[in-house]
Amino acid sequence: MIHLQRRANPSKLMGYLAPVIALAMTLLAGFLLFALLGVPVGEAFRAYFIDPISDSYGLAELGVKAAPLIMIAAALSLGFRAGVWNIGAEGQLILGGICGGAVALYFYEVESAFVLPLMCLAGVIGGMAWAAIPALLRTTVNANEILTSLMLTYVASLLLSFLVHGPMRDPDGFNFPESRLFHDAATLPLVLPGTRLHIGAPIAIFIALAAWILLSRTLLGFALRVNGNAPRAARHTGFSQAKLVWFSLLFTGAVAGLAGLFEVAGPIGQLNPVISPGYGFTAIIVAFLGRLHPIGVIFAGLIMALSYLGGETAQITLNMPLAVTGVFQGMLLFFLLAADVLIHYRVVFGRERHYVR
Amino acid sequence: MPEVSLFTSTRRALLAMAASAALALPGVGMSADSPLKVGFVYVGPVGDHGWTYRHDIGRLAIEEKFGDKVETTFVESVPEGADAERVIRKLASSGHGLIFTTSFGYMNPTVKVAKQFPDVKFEHATGYKRGDNVSTYSSRFYEGRTILGTMAGMMTKSNTIGYIASFPIPEVVRGINAFTIAMRKVNPDATVKVIWVNTWYDPGKEADAAKTLIDQGVDIITQHTDSPAALQVAEERGVLGFGQASDMSSFAPNAQLTAIVDDWDPYYIERTQAVIDGTWESTDTWKGINSGMVAMSDYGPKVPDDVKAAADLIREGIVEGTLHPFAGPIKNQAGEVVVAEGEVLDDGVLLGMDYYVEGVQGTLPK
Amino acid sequence: MSDDPSTFVLIALTVITAATPLVFAAMGELVTERSGVLNLGVEGMMLAGAVSSFLCVHLTGNAPLSLLVGTAAGIVMALLFGFLTLSLQASQVATGLALTIFGTGLSALVGQSLIGVAYEGLPKLSVPVLSDIPTLGPLLFQHDVLVYGSWLLVPAVAYFLNRTRGGLVLRAVGDSHDAAHALGYRVIRVRYLATLFGGACSGLAGAYLSMAYAPMWVENMSAGRGWIALALVVFAVWQPGWVLFGAYLFGGITILQLHGQGIGINVPSQLMSMLPYITTIVVLVLISLDQGRVRRNAPAAIGQAFHPTT
Known part of the structure; x- marks a missing residue:
């Protein structure tokens, strides 16, 4: 029989090797999947992993797609480490977009340098305000944040729908559900001219790094880590449980709100009924794929973003329906998540031995 | 549609015209032996049995009508946010000569990409912004x-x-x-x-x-x-x-x-034909029952x-x-x-x- | 139906069909979570159940067999989840989300040939004599088999969890796997069984969608109901009776806001559509005021991986 045996210490080597093994397994399973569906295997892999990033525009798009995932996932991983289950980052993102976008529309006639910073501030505040509701309910009446944050996501998306179908729609837009296009002063500066890579991408990396420092070098970070494992012990760090809940939710809310603002002020350039293809939810996977480590999250975000771009390319170059991408993406994630078992366990062949401790 | 019935008899001549037009339009990817690539951007899955499903039937009608003179491509469930522009651009940069973007939310991305690809023809459904190479179409x-x-x-x-x-x-x-x-x-x-x-x-x-x-x-x-x-x-x-x-x-x-x-078939066939003929012009189509679109x-x-x-x-x-x-x-x-x-x-x-x-x-x- | 059922009965019938898939999915997830496993892949398992049961009924016309196939599809998906999270210790939250992506794609792939295929829906089974009682008859005794099933499921799960040895073991495993292990219970096996039960229920919930609620297959037809089911488990503070209440409350508010629109209440529809979500939050707050019950029922070890040699 094959069984798992716990390592005395987590394997550093496997920490790096596990994703490689997972990738190899994905290639193998993908080979079977594509062969089964009658898709040329080599071309399929090229469409998923190489074509999307074979030019500077593609690389820039990878950054555009990965930035919101990375920044939200980095923030979420702090909260998840502390045992705070905010699964409503999507709603916080939407509120950030709404508030930031409202500022852009309010100052529509104003071409001034203060507009964009003000939008960012509004986005951050919007996201924080939305996250403050679950925080308040959790810390006052102990209402579970899984439910409250999730339900508020639906409320947020209906609110956005209401606003762009009514009060915020373009007055010259034949009553179609979209706002005016933001002025140049209200759109994000580009990092790479000729592409859509905006300043949100470096900021996302900066946020991940900041989260890493916060987690590994500060007392607050220590308290967050302790709280996840032993909530009672966390008190001895000087941070109450309530403070940690508030911090986790507000921090994620702020970052998600900023990410939402970056979407509307960056690649979209206006308020639409849909401003995010579920970044807030995908970021949860990214957080765990990155092992709840802000640096790991950067790589995980890039892989996840690549798999979406690859899905588009596979449809364009191979006429492969999106459904196949879902299956392939699922497999990739399964392998990546499962391979991490090798960090803590070794696979042993033969009979299981029970240790007497 | 009258254009369609004319088509069969003059196919050969039209194709010759298309071939010469392709030489004058580098990047469009049309020539006698390389078929016209027609791309579609869908807002839902083809399997929605509704809006997107009908557009996909239109796409298949193009394939049926033109055979190996065309190649069609679709990208489904493209959210009407930041992703749309990338998908439209990818279609434009991968040799598609005609691109249909089939939801209102694609209007601004379509117009934006169209400016970067003046030789590619764009067709945006249900919108109101047009350009030299952007038409709009809708049904009454x-x-x-x-x-x-x-x-x-x-x-x-x-x-x-x-x-x-x-x-x-x-x-x-x-x-x-x-x-x-x-x-x-x-x-x-x-x-x-x-x-x-x-x-x-x-x-x-x-x-x-x-x-x-x-x-x-x-x-x-x-x-x-x-x-x-x-x-x-x-x-x-x-x-x-x-x-x-x-x-x-x-x-x-x-x-x-x-x-x-x-019924998008007649419109899609007509517009594809126009690109093949080199007669495509930016138009504003809003037709109803008498055109066959409804x-x-x-x-x-x-x-x-x-x-x-x-x-x-x-x-x-x-x-x-x-x-x-x-x-x-x-x-x-x-x-x-x-x-x-x-x-x-x-x-x-x-x-x-x-x-x-x-x-x-x-x-x-x- | 006997005579003319009253408006109340008619509204209630609509609420019942809207709530039934939520009851199944949430009851399954409740059992899974009580064993300490958090499976966020309910949506994916529902879609697998929906497409496979519809495929089966399309091919064979055999409704009971199709319900079994839908159940089995949910179980297979749950088995995949169990293998990754219980045997290989992968993160439950992330694996559950990945399961939803996988299930959405797989169901779309399998269902490609089913677009536009019609099915008349699960037959209604009227209970003789009882179904002729005015009001109560149409309300309680003229449903399809899955509605009755959902009503039986709730007391059955409650009885199992609270009154049987198996239920005790399951709860013990969910509260402290180390203690349960020390007592000699096979933690992983219990969790596997609870996870598979959750998969079976989600599969049935999906089968209800494609065979009774709206008998057809279209991609992604669960439209987020798996997520609502997850929220309902939390809402119910992990108690079966409250799941039933929560599902009917959520379904009820959804239908009532439609009725409100129908009679012309002058509030934008998007704001009306927020009502079920906001109500759920408000009621949860009220429930949460009873801190004792929350603490008694929440599985303490939820989401935590377990390995016998740890």
């Missing part, structure tokens, strides 16, 4: 709703019709109004009850809305959402209904009176002969241009005349329609 589905309204007005016994609506956009409001105006012409006592479900397709919720309307006393249901769920409920509960986007009679063999069928399915078994005759008459009037669905007098909900007798609502107002006409219950959410 409301003409079909005029027929439905007539039939419903004649057939209702409870004098209340249920209308399941998706989102309060002009397209949907226009449909509600066209339906109501026609209904009131044949039955001034009838009214329309509207429920907004805030989704284009969620079969469960559409079924819930249908049941709610029936429980409130409607005996005919019509819808501006994608799935056949409401019709299934109508069939089960013994009331009547209309199909949307496709002929849905297999889901409701008794209940479906007729269906408005989105088709009506066969009448269901429950439609009496007099209703069929009346519906046929309306249809003929629309086709011949003698009957305009928005001809005055039209009153708004307050009973004020907004379009005087002898006048016709112009396309600009129709495009942005944001009020209900008399006969619709409730207020329009704004």
Whole structure:
């Protein structure tokens, strides 16, 4: 029989090797999947992993797609480490977009340098305000944040729908559900001219790094880590449980709100009924794929973003329906998540031995 | 379409023209041996059995018509946010000479990408922004709703019709109004009850809305959402209904009176032909029943002969241009005349329609 | 139906069909979570159940067999989840989300040939004599088999969890796997069984969608109901009876807001559509005021991986 045996210490080597093994397994399973569906295997892999990033525009798009995932996932991983289950980052993102976008529309006639910073501030505040509701309910009446944050996501998306179908729609837009296009002063500066890579991408990396420092070098970070494992012990760090809940939710809310603002002020350039293809939810996977480590999250975000771009390319170059991408993406994630078992366990062949401790 | 019937006889000559045109347009990827690549961007999955499904049937019609002279590509479920621009651009940069973007939310990304690819032709559905290489197209589905309204007005016994609506956009409001105006012409006592479900397709919720309307006393249901769920409920509960986007009679063999069928085939074939011919120009197409873009399915078994005759008459009037669905007098909900007798609502107002006409219950959410 | 059912009965019937898939999915997830496993892949398992049962009924016309196939599809998906999270210790939260992506794609792939295929829906089984009682008859005794099933499932699960030895073991495993292990219970096996039960229920919930609620297959037809089911488990503070209440409350508010629109309440529909979500939050707050019950029922070890040699 094959069984798992716990390592005395987590394997550093496997920490790096596990994703490689997972990738190899994905290639193998993908080979079977594509062969089964009658898709040329080599071309399929090229469409998923190489074509999307074979030019500077593609690389820039990878950054555009990965930035919101990375920044939200980095923030979420702090909260998840502390045992705070905010699964409503999507709603916080939407509120950030709404508030930031409202500022852009309010100052529509104003071409001034203060507009964009003000939008960012509004986005951050919007996201924080939305996250403050679950925080308040959790810390006052102990209402579970899984439910409250999730339900508020639906409320947020209906609110956005209401606003762009009514009060915020373009007055010259034949009553179609979209706002005016933001002025140049209200759109994000580009990092790479000729592409859509905006300043949100470096900021996302900066946020991940900041989260890493916060987690590994500060007392607050220590308290967050302790709280996840032993909530009672966390008190001895000087941070109450309530403070940690508030911090986790507000921090994620702020970052998600900023990410939402970056979407509307960056690649979209206006308020639409849909401003995010579920970044807030995908970021949860990214957080765990990155092992709840802000640096790991950067790589995980890039892989996840690549798999979406690859899905588009596979449809364009191979006429492969999106459904196949879902299956392939699922497999990739399964392998990546499962391979991490090798960090803590070794696979042993033969009979299981029970240790007497 | 006349263009289509001409096509077979002159195919060879046209292809020769296309080949020479391709030499003059580097990057478009047309030549005698490389087929024209036609790309489609879909907002939903092909399997939605509604809006996107019908566009995909149009895509297949292109393949059927032109054979190996074309290659088609589609990208489905593209969110109307940041992703759209990338997908459209990818299609443009990978040798597609003609790209259809089939949802309103793709308007600004389409226009933006079109500026970067002046040699590629873009076709945006349901929008209003055009450019040298961007056309817009849409169907006057409301003409079909005029027929439905007539039939419903004649057939209702409870004098209340249920209308399941998706989102309060002009397209949907226009449909509600066209339906109501026609209904009131044949039955001034009838009214329309509207429920907004805030989704284009969620079969469960559409079924819930249908049941709610029936429980409130409607005996005919019509819808501006994608799935056949409401019709299934109508069939089960013994009331009547209309199909949307496709002929849905297999889901409701008794209940479906007729269906408005989105038929993009003629337009897609015509535009593809134009690119092959090198005659493509930026146009604003908004055509209805007489162009074939809006088709009506066969009448269901429950439609009496007099209703069929009346519906046929309306249809003929629309086709011949003698009957305009928005001809005055039209009153708004307050009973004020907004379009005087002898006048016709112009396309600009129709495009942005944001009020209900008399006969619709409730207020329009704004 | 007997005579003319009252408006109340008619509304209630609509609520019942809207709530039934939520009851199944949430009851399954409740059992899974009580064993300490958090499976966020309910949506994916529902879609697998929906497409496979519809495929089966399309091919064979055999409704009971199709319900079994839908159940089995949910179980297979749950088995995949169990293997990754229980045997290989992968993160439950992330694996559950990945399962939803996988299930959405797989169901779309399998369902490609089913677009536009009609099915008349599960037959209604009227209970003789009882179904003729005015009001109560149509309300309680004229449903399809899955509605009755959902009503039986709730007391059955409650009885199992609270009154049987198996239920005790399951709860012990969910509260402290180390203690349960020390007592000699096979933690992983219990969790596997609870996870598979959750998969079976989600599969049935999906089968209800495609065979009864709106008998058809269209891609992604669950439209987020798996997520609502997850929220309902939390809402119910992990108690079966409250799941039933929560599902009917959520379904009820959804239907009532449609009725509100129908009678012409002058509130934008998007704001009306927020009502079920906001109500759920408000009621949860009220429930949470009873801190004792929350603490008694919340599985303490939820989401935590377990390995016998740890």
